[in-house]
Structures are given as structure tokens and as C-alpha cells.
Amino acid sequence: MKIVVDAMGGDLAPDVVVDGAVQAARDLELEIVLVGQRGTVQAELDKHDRAGLPLTVLHASEVIAMDEHNPAAAVKALKDSSMVVAMEMIKRHEADAFFTAGHSGAALAAALFRLGRIRGIRRPALSTIFPSQTPQGYCFVLDIGANADCKPEYLAQFAIMGSVYAERVLGVLNPRVAIVSNGEEEGKGNQLVQETVPLLRATPINFVGNAEGKDIPWGVADVIVTDGFTGNVIIKLAEGVSRLLMDILKEELTSSNVSKVGALLAKPAFDSVKRRLDYREYGGAPLLGVDGVVIVGHGRSDAWAIRNGIRMAAQTVENGVLEAIKQGLAQRRG
Amino acid sequence: MKIVVDAMGGDLAPDVVVDGAVQAARDLELEIVLVGQRGTVQAELDKHDRAGLPLTVLHASEVIAMDEHNPAAAVKALKDSSMVVAMEMIKRHEADAFFTAGHSGAALAAALFRLGRIRGIRRPALSTIFPSQTPQGYCFVLDIGANADCKPEYLAQFAIMGSVYAERVLGVLNPRVAIVSNGEEEGKGNQLVQETVPLLRATPINFVGNAEGKDIPWGVADVIVTDGFTGNVIIKLAEGVSRLLMDILKEELTSSNVSKVGALLAKPAFDSVKRRLDYREYGGAPLLGVDGVVIVGHGRSDAWAIRNGIRMAAQTVENGVLEAIKQGLAQRRG
Numbered sequence: 001m002k003i004v005v006d007a008m009g010g011d012l013a014p015d016v017v018v019d020g021a022v023q024a025a026r027d028l029e030l031e032i033v034l035v036g037q038r039g040t041v042q043a044e045l046d047k048h049d050r051a052g053l054p055l056t057v058l059h060a061s062e063v064i065a066m067d068e069h070n071p072a073a074a075v076k077a078l079k080d081s082s083m084v085v086a087m088e089m090i091k092r093h094e095a096d097a098f099f100t101a102g103h104s105g106a107a108l109a110a111a112l113f114r115l116g117r118i119r120g121i122r123r124p125a126l127s128t129i130f131p132s133q134t135p136q137g138y139c140f141v142l143d144i145g146a147n148a149d150c151k152p153e154y155l156a157q158f159a160i161m162g163s164v165y166a167e168r169v170l171g172v173l174n175p176r177v178a179i180v181s182n183g184e185e186e187g188k189g190n191q192l193v194q195e196t197v198p199l200l201r202a203t204p205i206n207f208v209g210n211a212e213g214k215d216i217p218w219g220v221a222d223v224i225v226t227d228g229f230t231g232n233v234i235i236k237l238a239e240g241v242s243r244l245l246m247d248i249l250k251e252e253l254t255s256s257n258v259s260k261v262g263a264l265l266a267k268p269a270f271d272s273v274k275r276r277l278d279y280r281e282y283g284g285a286p287l288l289g290v291d292g293v294v295i296v297g298h299g300r301s302d303a304w305a306i307r308n309g310i311r312m313a314a315q316t317v318e319n320g321v322l323e324a325i326k327q328g329l330a331q332r333r334g
Numbered sequence: 335m336k337i338v339v340d341a342m343g344g345d346l347a348p349d350v351v352v353d354g355a356v357q358a359a360r361d362l363e364l365e366i367v368l369v370g371q372r373g374t375v376q377a378e379l380d381k382h383d384r385a386g387l388p389l390t391v392l393h394a395s396e397v398i399a400m401d402e403h404n405p406a407a408a409v410k411a412l413k414d415s416s417m418v419v420a421m422e423m424i425k426r427h428e429a430d431a432f433f434t435a436g437h438s439g440a441a442l443a444a445a446l447f448r449l450g451r452i453r454g455i456r457r458p459a460l461s462t463i464f465p466s467q468t469p470q471g472y473c474f475v476l477d478i479g480a481n482a483d484c485k486p487e488y489l490a491q492f493a494i495m496g497s498v499y500a501e502r503v504l505g506v507l508n509p510r511v512a513i514v515s516n517g518e519e520e521g522k523g524n525q526l527v528q529e530t531v532p533l534l535r536a537t538p539i540n541f542v543g544n545a546e547g548k549d550i551p552w553g554v555a556d557v558i559v560t561d562g563f564t565g566n567v568i569i570k571l572a573e574g575v576s577r578l579l580m581d582i583l584k585e586e587l588t589s590s591n592v593s594k595v596g597a598l599l600a601k602p603a604f605d606s607v608k609r610r611l612d613y614r615e616y617g618g619a620p621l622l623g624v625d626g627v628v629i630v631g632h633g634r635s636d637a638w639a640i641r642n643g644i645r646m647a648a649q650t651v652e653n654g655v656l657e658a659i660k661q662g663l664a665q666r667r668g
Contacts, residue, residue, distance in 0.1 A: 242575060
């Protein structure tokens with residue numbers, strides 16, 4: 001299998017991306033094409049022992065910045081950017097999947113312009129894995145920002161795509177799907193939620209009803225469907241609340257010598273919590289609904305996260321996610 | 335000053351409500367009317383030494399349950415409920431403010447039916463104090479559930495009401511007001527946010543722009559304005575994420591004997607974190623936009639939270655919040 005990787009994407013690119021790609025090629029027996037400025041990428045590659053590993057470099061002279069404010073315009077203007085050149089490879093079926101830790105909005109725009117949507121899909125969705133007390137330790141949330149305003153039909157399609165992904169790639173049997181609402185009871189919700197619920201009931205998924213904010217980390221469902229505005233607020237708020245809690249805790253733990261000793265003894269426990277909440281193990285989340293496999297990693301990805309994101313791209317291909325989504329759509333129409 | 339208190343409202347009513355009311359009468363020199371089933375409330379009162387305290391009981395034979403699914407219907411049907419009888423007192427100006435730890439939806443419905451809205455206010459809002467790294471240690475969020483679907487004009491009015499409340503009662507000078515969005519940059523947002531921002535710019539408040547989810551606990555603003563759907567998801571998600579983090583931490587801390595010792599030594603620090611995140615110190619949050627002072631406490635309020643909620647009701651009256659909102663509205667129109 002051949003995975004194309006955006007060597008210039010991510011806060012720590014290209015060095016950690018190249019490092020992660022080398023690890024992926026070695027550990028996972030994948031063929032990898034690194035797209036980016038040849039000189040820089042090659043120099044990074046040369047730092048690694050990669051004898052016999054199927055790693056190649058494809059030149060792309062431009063880079064879409066991580067803080068680009070108008071990603072759609074950037075994708076149009078920067079035709080020789082690593083993001084666009086890599087996406088072209090997928091379009092021409094010269095690679096099986098694309099992984100980038102770059103600008104997620106640019107990945108979305110480039111995928112829409114170059115790959116287009118899966119036939120029948122109204123809108124693609126950005127997704128993420130979110131810590132939760134499910135048996136697998138997380139849930140799968142979408143949309144987290146591709147569509148600030150949604151229609152009921154979009155959410156029903158997100159539910160199918162999320163369900164397919166959770167089952168095929170995350171290995172969750174018959175995943176429970178819930179919709180975010182301002183109350184668990186049937187009938188609660190804004191207009192969008194109220195109009196979406198009947199569609200979800202009529203969709204061939206395991207729909208379990210409304211999920212309140214507190215239920216999401218509490219494991220009430222494996223797939224959490226919401227509009228891109230609410231989804232974006234959810235993942236960023238969770239980040240903010242975790243940071244606030246940890247900061248206050250740190251402050252309090254260093255406020256006395258006894259507490260400091262306590263904190264020291266408790267450090268392995270703290271580290272373990274950090275690991276359990278860590279996105280690095282999953283490495284990325286798919287851009288669902290576009291006609292190709294695109295996995296978007298966290299901007300702050302380190303080499304381990306990159307390696308795992310590339311693994312996720314391979315798993316998405318292996319498990320036939322695109323085909324399964326198409327079947328799911330047909331089933332619903334049928 | 336005379337505060338009317340819903341003796342039957344809250345998960346732990348009436349005993350903790352009566353206890354909190356006795357504390358408020360003693361500590362804060364307030365006249366308090368407890369509304370509820372006379373026999374039960376009187377029996378609770380008799381457990382306390384309340385010589386000379388201005389506490390009276392007003393009989394109301396019915397109770398609106400905490401888990402009532404249709405609060406508006408309940409308010410209409412249960413005319414002799416503590417919630418409705420207390421609200422009638424405010425309407426007749428027989429008391430200055432109303433505090434309840436009961437069903438917030440029922441408080442909203444009862445206030446709308448009995449008190450009506452402040453002239454010019456399109457929709458009332460439920461609010462809450464939310465932990466944040468502001469100088470005062472929290473921000474003020476509204477709406478958190480009264481209006482699942484909002485129009486830009488509603489949000490602009492929420493901004494005025496929140497700003498007045500933060501300044502008058504929470505003591506924040508020239509409070510910074512932000513609107514929740516899916517990106518900090520101007521122009522980001524769903525349609526509602528994009529249409530609201532120009533109104534906020536034209537409103538005589540200290541509008542500081544968009545707040546992403548992560549910025550809310552991070553102290554970016556003193557007043558956070560959002561629709562009732564998103565607001566509800568925000569406060570409940572924060573509760574869920576905190577609980578998940580603390581549960582995982584507890585689990586990890588008890589997984590080895592060394593960690594256990596660490597946890598023991600660190601306990602005062604943990605307790606301090608808990609206190610800093612504790613709603614009990616504020617006791618309640620106002621229902622803003624109705625023509626009367628109504629403070630809604632957390633359903634799980636204990637006696638200390640009830641006492642502080644009653645204090646907040648008194649402060650809301652003392653600081654002329656209703657008048658100031660009316661002035662703020664007039665200023666905006668002028």
C-alpha cells in the first residue's frame with residue numbers, strides 16, 4: 001500500500017513528519033511518498049537509517065501556512081503546495097491514502113476541489129477521536145468544523161459515515177450513535193436536532209438518541225453527531241477545561257512542600273492520565289465524505305503521532321471505508 | 335429586604351433549603367419567606383434555633399418535580415405549587431426577589447407567565463457562573479438553555495443583560511463581552527454568530543470579539559454570550575470533562591501504593607481545586623430579562639449554596655440590576 005504524506009504540514013514539520021514517516025515505513029511495511037520542498041525533506045530523510053525502506057520524495061515548491069486565514073483561497077493560489085500536489089496523487093490513483101498534519105481547513109478545501117465528494121454525500125465532515133468512558137476509551141465526534149451551519153440531511157449522512165468508520169477502523173461492533181442536544185429526552189433540542197432525529201431513526205444505524213454535553217465523555221455513545229459549530233466548540237472547550245483543571249491542580253500541588261512530595265509520588269499516575277487522553281495514539285482523524293482517503297493529524301503532532309496517523313490512513317484503506325460509506329448511503333435510499 | 339424562597343425546590347429540599355435560609359436570615363439580616371407545604375417546612379424550621387430571625391412560612395400545597403418533562407404545562411396546572419405561589423408574591427411586589435433551587439425550566443415558565451418580560455426584551459436568558467482564568471476566577475455565561483434557537487437580536491440583548499449583571503453584582507469593571515464561535519478571527523462563526531457580531535459592535539458594551547471553546551475557561555472575557563443550545567452543551571460538557579478527568583486521576587492514583595501515598599499528601603491541593611471550581615460559593619445565577627429578580631440555584635445545592643444563592647438575590651436587588659438593564663436597553667435604542 002502506498003501512502004502519500006504532507007511533509008510540510010504541522011507545527012513541527014518537516015523534521016518530525018519525516019521521522020514519523022520513516023517509523024511508519026519501517027514498522028508497518030508501507031510505501032511512503034513524502035511531498036514537500038525536496039532539498040529540505042531530503043536533508044531530513046538523510047538523518048535516518050532507511051536502508052531498504054520504500055520512502056521517496058516528491059517535490060512541491062509551496063507550503064500552506066498553519067495559520068492561513070483563508071484556506072480555500074490558499075489552495076486555489078498555491079497549486080504547487082505540498083497539500084495540493086499530494087491531493088492530486090490521490091485523485092490520479094497514484095497513492096491509496098493521504099495523511100497531513102497541516103491546516104485542516106486547507107485539507108478540506110483541497111479535498112473538495114481535487115477529489116470532490118462521494119456521490120450522494122451533501123457535505124464532508126471533519127472528525128476526531130474524543131476521550132470518553134466507552135469500552136474502547138473514546139468516542140468518534142463529527143462534524144468538528146467543516147460545516148458551521150448544517151441541515152438535517154447532512155447530520156444523517158454524518159451518522160452513516162461515523163458509524164461506518166467506528167465499525168471498520170476503530171473496531172466498534174454495531175456502534176451506538178447519538179446526536180448532541182440540550183437534554184436527553186426525546187423532543188429536546190434546537191430546530192436542527194428536532195428535525196434530524198426522525199431522519200436518524202429512519203437510517204440503518206444504531207441510533208441511541210440525544211446526548212447532553214455531560215454524556216459525551218461519559219460513554220453514552222460511540223459516535224457523536226453534531227453540526228460543525230457545536231462540534232468545534234465541544235472539542236476546543238474540552239481542551240480548555242482540561243488545561244484549566246491541570247493548571248489549577250499544578251498550582252495547588254506546588255503551593256506546599258507536602259503537596260510537592262505528594263505530586264512527585266503521584267507523577268506516574270498523572271502521566272498515565274495524560275497518556276489516556278492523548279490523541280497521539282490515534283494520530284489523526286478522517287475527513288469523511290470526500291472521494292478519497294484523507295486523514296488529518298493534529299497540528300502539534302510529534303513523530304509518534306505522525307506514525308500512528310499514517311497507520312490510520314492505511315487501516316482506513318484496508319477496511320474499505322469508502323466502499324462501505326457508499327453502501328450505507330445506498331441502503332438508506334433503498 | 336424581603337426574599338421569597340422556594341422551600342420545595344432542589345434535589346435536597348426542603349431540609350437543606352430551610353437550613354440555608356436560616357443561615358441567610360442570620361448572617362445577612364434578610365427577611366425570608368419560605369414557600370412550601372406548611373407542615374413539612376415548619377417541621378424543618380423547628381429543628382433550628384431561629385429566635386428573633388425574620389423567617390415566615392407561606393403555604394403552597396403543590397410541588398413541581400425536579401424531573402418534570404413539561405415544565406410549562408406543570409406551571410399552568412400546578413397553580414398552588416411553591417414555584418408559582420412564590421412568583422405571585424414577586425408580581426404583587428410583596429417580596430423583592432425570589433430564589434429557587436428547583437426546576438430551572440419551570441422557574442423560567444413561571445416567571446414568563448407571572449412576571450412577563452422587561453419591556454423591550456425579546457427573550458429571557460438563563461445564566462451561570464463558569465470557572466475561568468479571569469481576574470475574578472470565573473466568567474458569566476448566558477444563555478444556558480432558555481432559548482435553544484436564537485435570533486441575533488436576542489443575543490445582543492443577552493450581551494447587555496450579562497454586562498450589567500457582571501458589573502453590578504459580580505463587581506467586574508467594564509466587563510469584556512465575547513460571543514462563542516468556532517474560531518477567534520472576525521468572520522468566523524455560523525450564520526447566527528456572523529449576523530450577531532455587527533449588532534454587538536453597535537451595542538454600548540465592551541465587546542471583545544469571538545471566543546473559541548478553549549478561550550472560555552481561559553479568561554478571554556468576563557461575559558460569554560451564546561444561544562441556549564450551545565450554552566447548555568458548554569456547561570454540561572465542562573461538567574462531564576471535569577468528572578472524567580477526576581475519575582481517571584482517582585483511578586490512576588489508587589493503582590499503586592506509592593501513588594496512594596502521593597494522593598494522600600496531595601489531598602489538600604485536590605480539595606482546593608474542588609473549592610475553586612465550586613458553584614456553591616455563588617449559589618445561583620439570575621434569570622435575566624423577566625420583570626423581577628429571580629435567582630436559580632443548582633439542583634444539587636446544599637445549605638451553603640442556598641445561603642449564597644439568597645445572598646446573590648439580595649445583591650441583585652441592592653445593585654439595581656433591573657433598572658440598569660432597562661437603562662442599557664434605552665441607551666442602545668437611543
